[in-house]
Amino acid sequence: MPLMRIPYTDPLPAPRIIPSSAASTAGAVEALVRFLTSSPGELPAPSRARRHLTPPSAALQPSPTAPPPSAAAADDARLRERKTLLLTGAGVSVASGLADYRGTRGTYTLNKTYRPTYYHEFVARHDARKRYWARSFLGSANLERAKPNAAHYAIGELGRQGIVGKVITQNVDSFHPIAHPTLPTIELHGYLRTAVCLSCRREYPRQEFQEELARLNPPWAAFLQEMIASGALDTENPTERRRRGLKTNPDGDVDLGGGVDYSTFQYPACPKCLADPPVLANGERGIINVDANGAWLPTSTAGVLKPNVIMFGESISNAVKEAAEAAVDNAGKLLVIGSSLATYSAWRLAKQALELGLPIGILNMGGVRGEDAFFAHVDESDKGESAFRCAGPAEEILPQAVDEIEKLTGRRVNASETCANIEAVA
Numbered sequence: 001m002p003l004m005r006i007p008y009t010d011p012l013p014a015p016r017i018i019p020s021s022a023a024s025t026a027g028a029v030e031a032l033v034r035f036l037t038s039s040p041g042e043l044p045a046p047s048r049a050r051r052h053l054t055p056p057s058a059a060l061q062p063s064p065t066a067p068p069p070s071a072a073a074a075d076d077a078r079l080r081e082r083k084t085l086l087l088t089g090a091g092v093s094v095a096s097g098l099a100d101y102r103g104t105r106g107t108y109t110l111n112k113t114y115r116p117t118y119y120h121e122f123v124a125r126h127d128a129r130k131r132y133w134a135r136s137f138l139g140s141a142n143l144e145r146a147k148p149n150a151a152h153y154a155i156g157e158l159g160r161q162g163i164v165g166k167v168i169t170q171n172v173d174s175f176h177p178i179a180h181p182t183l184p185t186i187e188l189h190g191y192l193r194t195a196v197c198l199s200c201r202r203e204y205p206r207q208e209f210q211e212e213l214a215r216l217n218p219p220w221a222a223f224l225q226e227m228i229a230s231g232a233l234d235t236e237n238p239t240e241r242r243r244r245g246l247k248t249n250p251d252g253d254v255d256l257g258g259g260v261d262y263s264t265f266q267y268p269a270c271p272k273c274l275a276d277p278p279v280l281a282n283g284e285r286g287i288i289n290v291d292a293n294g295a296w297l298p299t300s301t302a303g304v305l306k307p308n309v310i311m312f313g314e315s316i317s318n319a320v321k322e323a324a325e326a327a328v329d330n331a332g333k334l335l336v337i338g339s340s341l342a343t344y345s346a347w348r349l350a351k352q353a354l355e356l357g358l359p360i361g362i363l364n365m366g367g368v369r370g371e372d373a374f375f376a377h378v379d380e381s382d383k384g385e386s387a388f389r390c391a392g393p394a395e396e397i398l399p400q401a402v403d404e405i406e407k408l409t410g411r412r413v414n415a416s417e418t419c420a421n422i423e424a425v426a
């Protein structure tokens with residue numbers, strides 16, 4: 001079972017742009033449209049062959065044995081009917097005002113000492129939970145104000161155009177389901193919109209949980225109001241935001257710097273477990289003790305609420321893992337957007353697509369982990385039919401690609417109408 005691990009924090013090498021014309025925005029739009037609309041059956045045979053990728057790190061698991069080449073040929077007909085699968089990461093939410101991890105203004109780039117809370121710490125330690133929830137309490141207000149951007153809405157349009165069939169996202173900000181509720185999204189690393197009880201698994205809306213945190217922690221609530229009043233949350237510019245006293249990370253954490261005392265922060269117990277203590281794995285009934293205000297006390301043995309995201313060191317559930325793998329199996333192409341594939345859970349899906357012989361595209365502003373291997377087979381003459389690599393901003397390129405595809409579709413309709421008119425005149 002894959003664990004969430006701390007991704008590589010080293011800068012990745014600059015990408016090879018494919019085709020080279022995709023270095024300009026207009027060229028990137030043209031190549032992306034070609035990538036999204038060309039039929040996999042039109043590809044030259046070598047591009048369709050199943051490929052193997054040597055993991056860039058010896059720590060990775062060995063690749064499974066690929067089916068024989070005859071199976072690849074049989075897949076081609078099915079591929080033509082299959083839609084593009086998107087795999088998105090933090091880069092797609094940067095235009096919404098959320099920092100990514102390793103872009104030029106990313107968390108790892110600006111704050112070398114950033115250290116997230118690990119799952120095992122969160123589960124085991126009251127003080128780790130205080131620290132997490134305090135930072136999250138402040139960061140959540142910023143996340144609530146952030147909205148999906150043009151890239152998310154363009155993805156919804158690509159769904160309506162019949163180009164994209166599904167989205168897998170590493171993001172926990174819920175922007176995909178908000179922007180395109182009818183185009184299915186698999187949230188690989190969970191989502192921040194609920195808190196989940198570690199004992200009974202009941203989920204609570206994050207907004208309600210946030211209100212509980214505010215009620216239990218009046219000084220922190222006052223500090224948050226100060227932050228809002230200072231305008232630190234009004235700007236999407238991370239530099240300006242920091243100048244006004246606020247640092248946020250993509251997982252919704254606020255970084256307050258050193259010297260902050262989290263020990264006074266309080267968090268609530270699971271209301272369901274409080275009313276009806278659950279039976280624990282050891283067969284004993286759980287104990288939930290709260291203070292006069294309802295704050296969870298460390299004499300408790302159950303009823304701890306956790307953000308419903310996969311934390312570092314935590315496993316992705318088998319159901320989500322299998323759904324993501326099935327989405328790759330059933331896709332015609334894979335387009336990675338705003339991800340450097342630095343987390344293993346995302347990288348292995350791209351690797352699976354490569355081994356299936358799917359055309360792979362990457363739209364990401366920085367380098368991508370081991371990306372040379374994804375494009376090693378790509379011919380210099382390829383104009384986007386079998387591969388696409390662009391380092392431009394998704395929120396500019398995707399909406400233009402949607403418009404171009406609309407025109408292409410419209411042109412086909414107009415052409416047939418013109419033919420009909422000519423016949424009528426004749």
Ligand SMILES: [Zn+2]
Binds near residue numbers: 271272274
């Ligand atoms: Zn519970």
